[in-house]
Structures are given as structure tokens and as C-alpha cells.
Amino acid sequence: MKAVHVLLLFCQVASSVRHHLKYFLSASSGLQTFPEFVAFSMVDDIQGGYCDSRRERPELKQDWIKKLIQDYPHLLEWYGQECVRYQHIYRANIDILKQQMNQTGGVHIFQRVHGCEWDDETGEVNAFNQFGYNGEDFIALDPKTMTWIAAKPQAVIIKHKWDKDVIYLEAKRIFNTQGCPERLNTYLEYLKGFLSRTELPSVSLLQKTPSSPVSCHASGFYPDRATLIWRKDGEELHEDVELGEILPNHDGTFQTSADLNVSSVPPEDWRRYDCVFHLSGVKDDVVTKLDKAEIRTNWEKPSDEIVLISAVVVVLLLVFITAAAAAVGFIFYKKKKVQRPPSPPDSSSELSEKLNPET
Structure with a gap:
């Protein structure tokens, strides 16, 4: 039996x-x-x-x-x-x-x-x-x-x-x-x-204004079996964190983001936070420290503005293509x-x- x-x-x-x-x-x-x-x-x-x-x-x-x-x-x-x-x-x-x-x-x-x-x-x-x-x-x-x-x-x-x-x-x-x-x-x-390949992403920290959440944006990874989280002192955060969906890129890779609300985080505590990307089947994670010097924004440097807008345009194009196809x-x-x-x-x-x- x-x-x-x-x-x-x-x-x-x-x-x-x-x-x-x-x-x-x-x-x-x-x-x-x-x-x-x-x-x-x-x-x-x-x-x-x-x-x-x-x-x-x-x-x-x-x-x-x-x-x-x-x-x-x-x-x-x-x-x-x-x-x-x-x-x-x-x-x-x-x-x-x-x-x-x-x-x-x-x-x-x-x-x-x-x-x-x-x-x-x-x-x-x-x-x-x-x-x-x-x-x-x-x-x-x-x-x-x-x-x-x-x-x-x-x-x-x-x-x-x-x-x-x-x-x-x-x-x-x-x-x-x-x-x-x-x-x-x-x-x-x-x-x-x-x-059967695996590709790790490039990870960027993005922020629109000093009071906006800091977005950890990972793009270019494959396959889509991945997670992106924020940690504090090595522990995963759930409060003040908004996780984005995994979206396809035009080249067959994927992108995703995780937003962290930093409005109540004192400047001296920023070093306690990091963004962690994990790809299924890959041993080592991609860890990005929360560092103001690494944040790309459109309120400080013109060159950084181009980078931020480019990231937003990628998402908007995906939405437009989906809408156009339906239309x-x-x-x-x-x-x-x-x-x-x-x-x-x-x-x-x-x-x-x-x-x-x-x-």
C-alpha cells in the first residue's frame, strides 16, 4: 500500500x-x-x-x-x-x-x-x-x-x-x-x-527629497526568485518598509525596490540600516549600507537627477507598454x-x- x-x-x-x-x-x-x-x-x-x-x-x-x-x-x-x-x-x-x-x-x-x-x-x-x-x-x-x-x-x-x-x-x-x-x-x-543562468543586480539608493523614503532599487537580476529587504542591526524590518513588486526589464532581467521611511531615523543611526538583496540559489547576498553619500537624488546634484529620472522612466515605460497593449x-x-x-x-x-x- x-x-x-x-x-x-x-x-x-x-x-x-x-x-x-x-x-x-x-x-x-x-x-x-x-x-x-x-x-x-x-x-x-x-x-x-x-x-x-x-x-x-x-x-x-x-x-x-x-x-x-x-x-x-x-x-x-x-x-x-x-x-x-x-x-x-x-x-x-x-x-x-x-x-x-x-x-x-x-x-x-x-x-x-x-x-x-x-x-x-x-x-x-x-x-x-x-x-x-x-x-x-x-x-x-x-x-x-x-x-x-x-x-x-x-x-x-x-x-x-x-x-x-x-x-x-x-x-x-x-x-x-x-x-x-x-x-x-x-x-x-x-x-x-x-x-539556467543567474545574474546579480546593480543596487542603488534613491530619494526624491530629504523627507521622502529612501528607495533601495535592484535592477538586472535573473531569475525572478529573489527578495529585497531592509535590516536594522542585522534584523529584518517590517515597519516603515514598503516592498515593491518584481517587474520585468526589456532585456529579460528583473527589477524590484524596497522603500524605507527615514523621517524618524536620527542621522547617527543611519549606519545601523542596510538593504539586502537575496537571489535564490546564490550563497552571497548583495548588501548596501544606508549612507547619505551613496543616495542618488534629484534635489542635490544635476547628474544624480538624470540617474533617478532614468529609474523612474523604466517603471513608467513598463506601465505605458502594458496600457498601450490593452488599448x-x-x-x-x-x-x-x-x-x-x-x-x-x-x-x-x-x-x-x-x-x-x-x-
Whole structure:
């Protein structure tokens, strides 16, 4: 009986892991402060490459994708060409949809997410290829029947046209079942080392005014299993301390902060306080003494003001990006080792699905 219990416990723990590769593409009109076209890739929710209509070349967001491009430099040029090509096609698609729906001005968003999900235990692959317009589902490909599903009445005509494109459907079937999972496995090999790394942060003491709390700001650490606390005489403080959330940086690392109210702390007692950063799996902590000479502020030195404002801007940008994504209706659809280079797919397997394929 005991052996059966242990076996059941093992079965519960040893669950499979689902990995996914997703490509997000979005075109917009009527947004003056936002690029007209944006595209980026995600592997297990970790961003790889990024491009938009305001950049001449794709941007490599993480070290793992930079390493992959070093090994296969032709991919960077190919993705750059694809980014430019998709810009024109997706802008045209917005114009077509606006005409079909009798729309003129205002903000309009055309989006696509496609890729695949792979179970590392069963080998099962689930592909997806979905389009949205103005924050709502528009049309999607059923990977089992290889037919299009119209989510809007305006998409029915497009569905009938795309269902007849047997060349594209066959190419997409091959990409869904072979190309996408093979590419995902290759990316996972490069991602493995990236995920197993540990990076300690740079820690700064920030203060807006002499009466403001002192913020201990740690940025650039990985992974996000970390703590940041204030201590007095070696004992952790809970009163007069406000802990911040762990937030992502643009480069895949993380940042966090802990504020200490020093209004009631006599100057001679400051040396009794320190800020302690602990990263899971790392033996030595990063300890920063509470020292007025080390505080960066915007009320004393102009050069320090730049540093403080930069730290605040990082947080504001994260908030803005989140808000902007929600405003334009971004829809994040949640739905064995291969030793081969991630070659670009044939152009027929990555068609842009023009809304007027006959022209």
C-alpha cells in the first residue's frame, strides 16, 4: 500500500511540460505615437526578436537569440526582409477591412498570432493561426480540418477564398506539423542555457527629497526568485518598509525596490540600516549600507537627477507598454531534440494571408 502511494505521488509530480513558439504581428492606423507595424516572437513567454516600422533592422532582445544569430547570421537578414514585407501587406489589410465595414477615421488594429505548442513528453503538437481586428476575433485556421473559421460575418467571403487555396493550406500543414516544432526545439536548445543562468543586480539608493523614503532599487537580476529587504542591526524590518513588486526589464532581467521611511531615523543611526538583496540559489547576498553619500537624488546634484529620472522612466515605460497593449486590443491566445539549424521556411509556408488573394 505504501509503495502504491509513493508511485501515485511520483506520477503526480512527473508531469509533462508544454513549450510554445508564438509570433505576434500587429498593424494599426490612427495611432500617432505607436508604430504602424509591430512584430515579435515568444518562446515559452520569453521574447526573442522584435521589429517595427520605425526600425531598419530587427532587434534581438535576449542573449540566447543573439547567440543563435551568431551561429546562423543569414537569419537576421531574412527576418529583416520579412518585417518590411509584412508591413505593406498588413497596412493594406486594414484598408480592405475598413472598406468592407464602411469605416473611415479612428483607430483600427489588425493582428495575427500563429505558431505551435509542443508537449515534451507525448510529442503532441497543437498549431494555431488566428487573426483579430479591433480587439476581436476575425478569422482562424482549424489545424485539424485545415479549414478557416469565420468569427465575423465580414470574414465569410475571405474564408471561402482561403479554403480554396490548397497550395497554402498544404504548406501550412507541413509547417504546423514539422517546421514549427523543429524550429521550437532548436530555440529551446539555445534557451536552456539562458534560463539556467543567474545574474546579480546593480543596487542603488534613491530619494526624491530629504523627507521622502529612501528607495533601495535592484535592477538586472535573473531569475525572478529573489527578495529585497531592509535590516536594522542585522534584523529584518517590517515597519516603515514598503516592498515593491518584481517587474520585468526589456532585456529579460528583473527589477524590484524596497522603500524605507527615514523621517524618524536620527542621522547617527543611519549606519545601523542596510538593504539586502537575496537571489535564490546564490550563497552571497548583495548588501548596501544606508549612507547619505551613496543616495542618488534629484534635489542635490544635476547628474544624480538624470540617474533617478532614468529609474523612474523604466517603471513608467513598463506601465505605458502594458496600457498601450490593452488599448490596441492585443490578444494573447493561450491555447526530441533536433540537431539542425533553424532555416527560414519556404515563402509559401509563411504567406501573409492577404485579404484579397486574387489581386
